[in-house]
Amino acid sequence: MADHTHDLGVSKAITLHQNLLNSYAEKILIQKSLFLRGITRGLDGDLSHEVAVALMKHDALGAHARDELGLSEATATRxxxxxxxxxxxxxxxxxxxxxxxxxxxxxxxxxxxxxxxxxxxxxxxxxxxxxxxxxxxxxxxxxxxxxxxxxxxxxxxxxxxxx
Incomplete structure (x- = not known):
């Protein structure tokens, strides 16, 4: 029972985060463009924006978690x-x-x-x-x-x- 409650809480948190990401998509896209430009130091503004759009289009939450928070399946706790x-x-x-x-x-x-x-x-x-x-x-x-x-x-x- 406690596991299901925890799962619901986590699920709600993920859904909330996903909704926030979608509602702030443009702001996050600009931040991701700047982030990519800062990391690579070789991408110009248009290219970093294009890469950010491509990364965010498939999975905005995953791209945010992976690139800015350093979270991925490989680093997940087991x-x-x-x-x-x-x-x-x-x-x-x-x-x-x-x-x-x-x-x-x-x-x-x-x-x-x-x-x-x-x-x-x-x-x-x-x-x-x-x-x-x-x-x-x-x-x-x-x-x-x-x-x-x-x-x-x-x-x-x-x-x-x-x-």
Missing amino acids: PVQAAFASATAFSSGALLPVLAAVLTPVAWVSWGVSLTSVVVLAVLGVVGALAGGAAPLRPALRVTFWGIVAMIVTGGIGRLFGV
Whole structure:
């Protein structure tokens, strides 16, 4: 039910925006002409106006959203895809520490999981730096340091509440 209400709200907003675009078509056309002239710096006034007319004729709302707001199908959010990507990333990141918890003797589980987590953080810091084209030492140290800080804070909170 909430999804349909949201869809109706979005649909009404899009319709309203479309109506506004149509009612201000000439003003938007002039703005788009100026926009095209400013972007390309090579189009004269008549040509930029002609291009703006062609872009606006097919889909005024789409042309406005794409050119002036930077919105397109390629940049649209995909929440389900993002949720699965996050779940996969978190599960992958937890795999080695969980294996350490299972394989380490009970008396050493806390240390085993912590050490494994620190090593994995350092490795991921190096991989991330290399993937981004950076020298790996500083990013690896930064990720490792803040990971250790997060573990200490988490452990402190757990101890405070007796968990």
